[in-house]
Amino acid sequence: MGKVIRFRLNGRPVSIYVENNELLLNVLREKLGVMSPKYGCGIGECGACTVLLDGEPVLSCLTLAVEVDGKDVVTAEGLARDSDLDVVQRAFIEEGAIQCGYCIPGFILVAKKLLEENPEPDEDFIREYIRGNLCRCTGYVNIVRAIKRAAEELKFHVGKNK
Ligand code: FES
Ligand code: FES
Numbered sequence: 001m002g003k004v005i006r007f008r009l010n011g012r013p014v015s016i017y018v019e020n021n022e023l024l025l026n027v028l029r030e031k032l033g034v035m036s037p038k039y040g041c042g043i044g045e046c047g048a049c050t051v052l053l054d055g056e057p058v059l060s061c062l063t064l065a066v067e068v069d070g071k072d073v074v075t076a077e078g079l080a081r082d083s084d085l086d087v088v089q090r091a092f093i094e095e096g097a098i099q100c101g102y103c104i105p106g107f108i109l110v111a112k113k114l115l116e117e118n119p120e121p122d123e124d125f126i127r128e129y130i131r132g133n134l135c136r137c138t139g140y141v142n143i144v145r146a147i148k149r150a151a152e153e154l155k156f157h158v159g160k161n162k
Pocket of ligand 1: 038039040041044045047048049050059060061062
């Protein structure tokens with residue numbers, strides 16, 4: 001049994017039939033072709049499936065699709081504007097923070113929220129904030145550096161716009 005849900009996905013309205021027990025991760029990837037949220041562990045331990053739900057990071061492997069009815073879902077696909085990458089996406093590339101890339105969409109979305117909460121994070125804050133996201137490749141050093149770089153760039157842009 002299921003129902004039609006309506007929500008905004010990366011700024012666009014979506015209307016889709018889902019089963020009551022269907023997971024958001026599966027609906028995004030298999031029914032809507034949104035591939036940046038990844039299946040890592042399926043049990044809430046790796047963060048690879050992270051999406052923003054009404055601006056808050058959630059694990060889409062533990063979220064029922066019916067729960068997003070009427071809400072706003074953002075995935076990494078929704079961050080770039082036209083062909084311009086988001087400042088956090090750019091910082092990850094510029095700092096060489098991406099190896100296999102499997103974990104990166106989740107990190108980037110968590111980093112967006114982190115910078116919204118704390119525009120001047122130090123290393124300890126960043127490491128604590130991203131502790132729910134696992135990366136098997138990078139050792140986290142460049143990921144932390146990328147988040148700091150994004151913070152610097154955002155500060156620079158805000159300063160310029162004053
Ligand atoms: S796949 Fe969702 S937390 Fe690992
Ligand atoms: S870059 Fe490979 S798991 Fe993080």
